Amino acid sequence: MKNILVVDDSALMRRVLCDIINSDERFQVTDRATNGLEALDLLSRKQYDAVVLDVNMPKMNGLELLEELRKLKIQAKVVMASTDTKEGAKTTLDALSLGAIDFVHKPDNAFNCKDGVFNVRLLEILAVVCESKAAAFEKKVEDPVEKKKAMDKLAELARKSSRSITNKQIVAIASSTGGPKALHEVVTGIPHNLKCPVVIVQHMPAGFTQSLAERLDSLSDAKVSEAKDGEILENGHVYIAKGGKHLNIDTVGGQYKIRYSDEPAREGVKPCANYMFESLSDCPAERIVCVVMTGMGADGTKGIQNLKKTKKTFVITQDEDSCTVYGMPKSAVNAGLSDQSVPLKQIAQEIIMNVGVN
DSSP: OEEEEEEOSOHHHHHHHHHHHHTSTTEEEEEEESSHHHHHHHHHHOOOSEEEEOSSOSSSOHHHHHHHHHHTTOOOOEEEEEGGGSSOHHHHHHHHHTTOOEEEEOOSSGGGGGSSHHHHHHHHHHHHHHHSOOOOOOSSOOOHHHHHHHHHHHHHHHHHHTTTOOSOEEEEEEEOTTHHHHHHHHHTTSOTTBSSOEEEEEOOOTTTHHHHHHHHHHHOSSEEEEOOTTOBOOTTEEEEOOTTSEEEEEEETTEEEEEEEOOOOBTTBSSOHHHHHHHGGGSSOSEEEEEEOSBSSOTTHHHHHHHTTTSEEEEEEEOGGGOSSBSHHHHHHHTTOOSEEEOHHHHHHHHHHHHOBO
16 A cells, blocks of 8 residues: 655645545555645655645745755655646646656645546546656756757767758657656757757646746747647747647648647547657658657557558657656557667757757
8 A cells, every 4th residue: 555645734625635545445645744844854754655745835835845855855756736736837847847746736626626537637646656756866957058068069960970861750759747857858958950840749738738838948949839730840849739639740732730639538648649640640751750758658659550550660768767657668668669768868869860950
């Protein structure tokens, strides 16, 4: 049975969360805290399989707690559960960048937590987080200047070695649990002069993907945006699928065009990367570079299998050691689809070397 710590300043919400968690025989709430300071004291003395953490609390809020845990190098597998995580996605992304593994939207009213939807989602996420890897502590903060120098050096190497790359390509990336932080590592390593567009399906609900795109755009050399329906894709531009819709790539006059569809969830998710990969079957690209990164489940495997029937593909999977959850990449590897399994920090480099820069 997995031991859970619940941190929330509302006595009613704590009771509701504990009731939901204790109703599942896989979990038990072993401790409760009313604010970040109490939680920090508990986490400094005890280990838990997961922590369900509120954001707005007195004395020390959820984000401040995550900062302290990182500063003190106390590892914890954290699920953010707060009303702030609905449309105010900035708070959620801040939490994920500070080490939270996933998040669940907590209804404004505690009584609405027992509507069935929240119960199921919270327990699903808890199961994944308990089996995931806690965020690793960076040995040092990467110097932006040094990273830029490394990118320029890599781009020059890619420019020399990719002069023979004349075929039309596209990069398609799938990610889920642990994905926002992993995408930060990959997308910020992609140059603006990449020879093709990059399309990403990250499993997130509507309202969060726009904020994720804006954050990545502010940190990246390449342009990053939430993909718009009907938009024509451009080289050196990273497009993130809108939450709550399935992203497809159509071909119009030899160009790639975004098309959203509203089929039911597939693989339990919406957007589903399988739709993205399968839609590329009829595109003009001579080769598709598929990337499968951290995440639960098997999304991407079936789509790439179907894509390979008509298209030449090169599949990069994130290796187990660098994944928060080694689910989606493992599925692709087990299906015999992976051409190269690499650590997270090498994925951008492999993308660049495969498709080239101008």
